[in-house]
Amino acid sequence: MDTTFWLGNLAAILTSLSFLPQAIQVIKTKDTKSISLPMYLMFVIGIALWLVYGLLKNDLPLILANIITLIFSSIILFYKIKE
Amino acid sequence: MDTTFWLGNLAAILTSLSFLPQAIQVIKTKDTKSISLPMYLMFVIGIALWLVYGLLKNDLPLILANIITLIFSSIILFYKIKE
Numbered sequence: 192m193d194t195t196f197w198l199g200n201l202a203a204i205l206t207s208l209s210f211l212p213q214a215i216q217v218i219k220t221k222d223t224k225s226i227s228l229p230m231y232l233m234f235v236i237g238i239a240l241w242l243v244y245g246l247l248k249n250d251l252p253l254i255l256a257n258i259i260t261l262i263f264s265s266i267i268l269f270y271k272i273k274e
Numbered sequence: 275m276d277t278t279f280w281l282g283n284l285a286a287i288l289t290s291l292s293f294l295p296q297a298i299q300v301i302k303t304k305d306t307k308s309i310s311l312p313m314y315l316m317f318v319i320g321i322a323l324w325l326v327y328g329l330l331k332n333d334l335p336l337i338l339a340n341i342i343t344l345i346f347s348s349i350i351l352f353y354k355i356k357e
Contacts, residue, residue, distance in 0.1 A: 199327045205320030213310035225305040227296035237288030244282045 203256045210263035223271040231268040238264060286339045293346035306354040314351040321347060 217223055238261045245253030300306055321344045328336030 195327060195330045198323055198330070202320050202323035202327055205316050205323065209313045209316035209320060212312035212316075216310045216313075217308070220308065222308040225300070225303065225308045227299045229295035230292045230299075233288050233292035233295070237285050237292060240281055240285035240288065244278060244285055247278045247281065 200252070203252060207256045207259045207263075210260055210267065214263045214266045217267050217270045221270065223267070223274045226267065226271055228271050231264060231271055235261065235264050235268050283335070286335060290339045290342045290346075293343055293350065297346045297349045300350050300353045304353065306350070306357045309350065309354055311354050314347060314354055318344065318347050318351050 217226070238257050242254065242257040242261060245251075245257055300309070321340050325337065325340040325344060328334075328340055
């Protein structure tokens with residue numbers, strides 16, 4: 192429960208939850224014009240691999256953070272594809 | 275050098291480099307309308323904290339991945355702010 196531990200947790204929370212306002216904006220406006228398709232294709236696959244990595248390592252914070260990020264980023268990718 | 279190791283590395287490469295096509299698109303088009311400002315504010319701060327976390331833990335892959343992501347995501351944030 193040292194500084195490093197809390198710093199890592201705060202970092203994980205910020206980077207995971209950051210995709211929420213983007214997902215909300217995309218759902219509300221249906222506008223994905225300036226969002227990059229290759230970015231979200233690479234990102235969603237990458238996060239899915241992070242999730243498998245977390246499962247293999249039995250690392251709960253990694254698993255939880257990546258489930259959250261996978262949900263939000265998949266929503267953004269879905270709207271981008273059907274644009 | 276097992277499957278888990280390579281899976282983690284592939285995941286890190288994909289999620290780090292995914293911000294490159296978005297940065298290129300933003301630089302070329304100057305269009306950031308559908309990109310969420312709160313997302314990139316939270317994300318850039320989060321990645322900066324991940325970098326500090328990596329430095330404190332002396333974790334080279336974490337440091338390198340987050341330096342790359344910090345550069346690309348800061349470019350996107352810069353263009354969004356001056357939009």
